Amino acid sequence: EAQVTQNPRYLITVTGKKLTVTCSQNMNHEYMSWYRQDPGLGLRQIYYSMNVEVTDKGDVPEGYKVSRKEKRNFPLILESPSPNQTSLYFCASSRSLDRVVYGYTFGSGTRLTVV
């Protein structure tokens, strides 16, 4: 089954404790992205990657890091989490044609709480 797999689904952590949310896709998509979703603010892009070793900032990159060492994996790293990073996070991957992205597939989400 074609899918994007995120782990963990739920995470409660303390301020300042480094954490990684993993994301893996099995569709051979070149494009991968991380979003956060907050009430009243909708889905906002954190980082995206057009291909292996190619990453770029989205709209809200502060406090986050990513890496793309393999095509299928795109982990999200919070080096020093803060309470304002409490949110619902989604990883997504997409087909692209001539560098135009379409057809996003989303993971099931990671609900992160930072206390």
Added chain:
Amino acid sequence: QKEVEQDPGPLSVPEGAIVSLNCTYSNSAFQYFMWYRQYSRKGPELLMYTYSSGNKEDGRFTAQVDKSSKYISLFIRDSQPSDSATYLCALTAGNKLTFGGGTRVLVKP
């Protein structure tokens, strides 16, 4: 002003009615137009995408794009309680995907 505007709702309709959803946008560079459905605590699910003005039909769903007016719509015919969800429009310009804020839809039995 947001690049993509979408009424947050909620939109409440009786079962069997037509659900009409829409988004307006300001950037003429948008190339692909998509609609996603999101159930509570789940990831968004792609329903339909199109890249040209006009209508595209898929089962009970019809997506409509009017590039001249910068207006896109989604119609759901014969709505069912299982259609109750948040519907998000999403527009692509190159590698940038921009979402509307979503419209919450409630279909009452």
